[in-house]
Amino acid sequence: MLLSLKCLFTLLRSSLKNLNQNEDVCLAGLYHSVYDTEFFKANLSVTDEDIINKIGEYSNFLVRVFCSENRGDCIYQNTLSVPTSVNKDLLYILYANEVEQSAKIGRPLNFYSKIASKIILLETYCEIGKTDVR
Numbered sequence: 170m171l172l173s174l175k176c177l178f179t180l181l182r183s184s185l186k187n188l189n190q191n192e193d194v195c196l197a198g199l200y201h202s203v204y205d206t207e208f209f210k211a212n213l214s215v216t217d218e219d220i221i222n223k224i225g226e227y228s229n230f231l232v233r234v235f236c237s238e239n240r241g242d243c244i245y246q247n248t249l250s251v252p253t254s255v256n257k258d259l260l261y262i263l264y265a266n267e268v269e270q271s272a273k274i275g276r277p278l279n280f281y282s283k284i285a286s287k288i289i290l291l292e293t294y295c296e297i298g299k300t301d302v303r
Contacts, residue, residue: 184265194258196224197231204236235262257291260284
């Protein structure tokens, strides 16, 4: 099982690299379930400090949000009111994970299309200098 988990995490990181994401987002993708999620229990005894030492504070923040309950709605609707650039990073991780896991978790295929549309919108706003889009 450890090998398959390693493959899954590597696939997610590769997907994010293929989407031209920065190293912080790719590292968050690699560690995306280290704190357990509503869908996956890693059951690891790690602390924030352990993970921060491996991937840095920002990547750890992304992982913490990704591991929260109702992460899809939280990230898609930006209920934490994070800045647009942070929300975009979270959406990329959510998108890559949904694409990799869609068959396993039974999400409708249109959910990740919806995420992709929002990413495109946020990319556009970030390019023109807007900072607060929800």
